[in-house]
Amino acid sequence: MSRIPKLPTTLSKENRPGLLNRPLGRTLANGLSDADKKNLLINHTRPMRGGSTTATTGVAAPRLKRAATAPSSSIAPKVTKVEKKAPAPKIPPYDYKARFNDLLEKHKAMKSDFTDLKEKHVEVSDDYEKIKETVQSCTSERDILKDKLLNSLNDLRTKVTEYEKIKVDFEIQKLENEDLQRKTKLLDDVTTSLRQKSTELDIIQAEFDALTRRHNSLKEETEALRVLTEQLKKISIEYDKLKLDYKEAQESITKYKSDSEALQNILASMYKEQRDLRNTIQDLKGNIRVYCRIRPPLESELTKPLFNLNVLDACSIEVEKIELLNSARKCKPQSFTFDGIFTPHASQEDVFTEVSAMVQSALDGYNVCIFAYGQTGSGKTYTMEGGCGTEQYGIIPRAFNMIFTCMEDLKRMGWELTIKASFLEIYNEVIYDLLNSSKDQESHEIKMVNSKGIDVYVSNLKEEEVKSSHDFIRLMIFAQRNRQTAATLNNERSSRSHSVAQIKISAINEKRKERYTSNLNLVDLAGSESGKTTQRMDETKHINRSLSELSKVILSLQTNQSHIPYRNSKLTHLLMPSLGGNSKTLMLVNINQFDECFSETLNSLRFATKVNNCRVVKAKKNLSMVET
Numbered sequence: 180m181s182r183i184p185k186l187p188t189t190l191s192k193e194n195r196p197g198l199l200n201r202p203l204g205r206t207l208a209n210g211l212s213d214a215d216k217k218n219l220l221i222n223h224t225r226p227m228r229g230g231s232t233t234a235t236t237g238v239a240a241p242r243l244k245r246a247a248t249a250p251s252s253s254i255a256p257k258v259t260k261v262e263k264k265a266p267a268p269k270i271p272p273y274d275y276k277a278r279f280n281d282l283l284e285k286h287k288a289m290k291s292d293f294t295d296l297k298e299k300h301v302e303v304s305d306d307y308e309k310i311k312e313t314v315q316s317c318t319s320e321r322d323i324l325k326d327k328l329l330n331s332l333n334d335l336r337t338k339v340t341e342y343e344k345i346k347v348d349f350e351i352q353k354l355e356n357e358d359l360q361r362k363t364k365l366l367d368d369v370t371t372s373l374r375q376k377s378t379e380l381d382i383i384q385a386e387f388d389a390l391t392r393r394h395n396s397l398k399e400e401t402e403a404l405r406v407l408t409e410q411l412k413k414i415s416i417e418y419d420k421l422k423l424d425y426k427e428a429q430e431s432i433t434k435y436k437s438d439s440e441a442l443q444n445i446l447a448s449m450y451k452e453q454r455d456l457r458n459t460i461q462d463l464k465g466n467i468r469v470y471c472r473i474r475p476p477l478e479s480e481l482t483k484p485l486f487n488l489n490v491l492d493a494c495s496i497e498v499e500k501i502e503l504l505n506s507a508r509k510c511k512p513q514s515f516t517f518d519g520i521f522t523p524h525a526s527q528e529d530v531f532t533e534v535s536a537m538v539q540s541a542l543d544g545y546n547v548c549i550f551a552y553g554q555t556g557s558g559k560t561y562t563m564e565g566g567c568g569t570e571q572y573g574i575i576p577r578a579f580n581m582i583f584t585c586m587e588d589l590k591r592m593g594w595e596l597t598i599k600a601s602f603l604e605i606y607n608e609v610i611y612d613l614l615n616s617s618k619d620q621e622s623h624e625i626k627m628v629n630s631k632g633i634d635v636y637v638s639n640l641k642e643e644e645v646k647s648s649h650d651f652i653r654l655m656i657f658a659q660r661n662r663q664t665a666a667t668l669n670n671e672r673s674s675r676s677h678s679v680a681q682i683k684i685s686a687i688n689e690k691r692k693e694r695y696t697s698n699l700n701l702v703d704l705a706g707s708e709s710g711k712t713t714q715r716m717d718e719t720k721h722i723n724r725s726l727s728e729l730s731k732v733i734l735s736l737q738t739n740q741s742h743i744p745y746r747n748s749k750l751t752h753l754l755m756p757s758l759g760g761n762s763k764t765l766m767l768v769n770i771n772q773f774d775e776c777f778s779e780t781l782n783s784l785r786f787a788t789k790v791n792n793c794r795v796v797k798a799k800k801n802l803s804m805v806e807t
């Protein structure tokens with residue numbers, strides 16, 4: 180629509196007749212209309228008065244030009260103006276001369292006018308020719324314009340036709356567009372519903388996927404079930420076979436059971452025999468056994484001077500300190516004999532191999548006491564408790580491991596064992612519970628279990644039942660920590676106190692109606708050296724007293740005295756059940772080889788010899804029948 184060009188206003192309906200219908204020949208065909216030509220002739224023939232030729236020519240030319248385009252009516256009034264000139268003065272008729280002169284004048288004037296007119300005529304003719312040319316060019320221009328106009332009209336007609344066509348096309352397009360819009364709306368509706376359907380489809384697809392997965396897993400389960408069913412069938416066949424085998428086995432078991440019982444009885448009697456034999460050998464060896472352990476120097480002590488120490492054989496050593504007196508060598512080697520010597524190279528395991536017989540005795544129902552004796556730093560704690568790692572374990576943790584290993588064997592023979600442990604410390608004749616970490620402990624007294632026997636217990640002492648060696652190690656570490664804390668609070672207390680680990684074994688054999696109890700006391704004695712400060716003197720007094728009471732008790736036992744002075748010190752009183760006739764004792768005397776420790780080493784060796792010379796009467800097992 181907008182593409183159709185607008186027709187020019189000059190070609191509007193009103194203008195068209197003027198241009199198209201009026202014949203151009205009437206106005207411009209010959210340059211001037213007939214009226215104009217007439218006027219022109221009048222002007223040319225009329226005499227010009229007083230006016231210059233240039234003025235006349237100057238006016239006439241534009242008039243002629245105007246006449247070529249303007250209507251003829253505009254030229255006429257100018258001709259009238261020329262006719263209204265003022266009349267000339269009258270000459271009397273008699274004056275022929277004047278009249279002649281006047282005529283001469285007039286002739287002259289007319290002659291000049293004629294000349295002017297002739298010139299003007301030439302000019303006008305030129306103008307006329309020019310105008311004619313102009314008219315001709317205008318005519319050709321008009322023709323060109325007419326052609327152009329006709330062409331434009333044709334174009335216009337074509338355009339109008341095209342416009343009409345376009346209009347029709349537009350109407351068609353409009354209709355089509357409306358149709359399209361309707362269709363688009365319809366399509367939108369369809370798209371919306373399609374989207375909904377697509378969402379629904381997605382949900383259905385997800386459900387379908389889930390169902391497919393479920394189906395697949397069910398398929399797998401079904402397959403697995405099928406396999407299981409097949410296996411079940413096989414198992415069922417095997418089960419039937421096994422049932423038969425089981426029946427046969429049950430019969431065999433019944434037979435084996437009776438055989439096993441017979442064998443168990445044989446084993447029990449053999450175990451009893453073995454135990455009796457073992458203890459007979461120990462009785463023969465002596466119920467107080469003394470071993471000497473020589474501590475190796477530590478890396479930091481390698482430069483320390485040593486005294487002479489010779490290991491003579493498995494049981495004897497010789498010690499000697501070279502002293503120069505007035506340049507004469509004064510030396511006196513002294514030899515000592517014990518049940519065994521552990522050289523500096525002996526491992527913890529080597530020591531325990533010898534000691535284990537004593538632990539076995541405790542398991543057999545005997546009271547046993549193992550104690551380590553020696554000066555501070557001689558290796559008592561290392562021997563009894565040990566260092567870090569199982570290889571460094573000392574006698575106490577190894578004894579416990581052994582008890583728990585043997586417990587299993589005893590269980591097979593019908594023995595049920597209950598193990599209880601307590602840890603205590605005797606410092607300056609006062610007992611401290613090492614399983615109780617509180618500072619203000621209740622006082623602990625040693626009391627008799629009953630009026631008959633010699634068994635004792637410590638009041639207010641914590642006693643823990645131990646179910647595994649791990650439990651025991653935990654308790655031992657707890658006790659060690661408590662001892663160390665006390666040592667920090669009370670300078671060097673750990674070296675100046677006796678530490679005792681008590682293990683109580685209760686065994687019962689319901690089948691054989693037998694029971695026994697035994698005590699295993701593992702003692703790390705206080706350093707045996709003499710103190711140098713007042714505080715140390717006080718401690719030493721207590722230590723020396725308890726150690727001398729220990730030797731007195733052992734001597735009294737050796738000489739079969741009717742009265743054994745157990746109660747003179749807390750240590751001997753506590754160890755009473757383990758030192759008496761019904762017990763086995765093992766002492767480890769720890770020494771080191773440093774020159775500076777020579778006299779203390781001699782003291783320790785002498786004390787150990789005293790104990791070693793003592794032979795306790797034959798030990799008795801604490802066996803009793805279970806009361807029914």
Ligand SMILES: Nc1ncnc2c1ncn2[C@@H]1O[C@H](COP(=O)(O)OP(=O)(O)OP(=O)(O)O)[C@@H](O)[C@H]1O
Binds near residue numbers: 473554559561562705
């Ligand atoms: N047989 C040994 N092999 C290696 N090191 C040892 C041995 N005996 C003792 N030691 C080490 O020597 C040092 C002193 O030993 P320990 O503490 O056992 O002596 P102690 O007699 O118990 O002293 P205290 O009376 O002060 O408790 C420790 O570092 C210990 O590890």
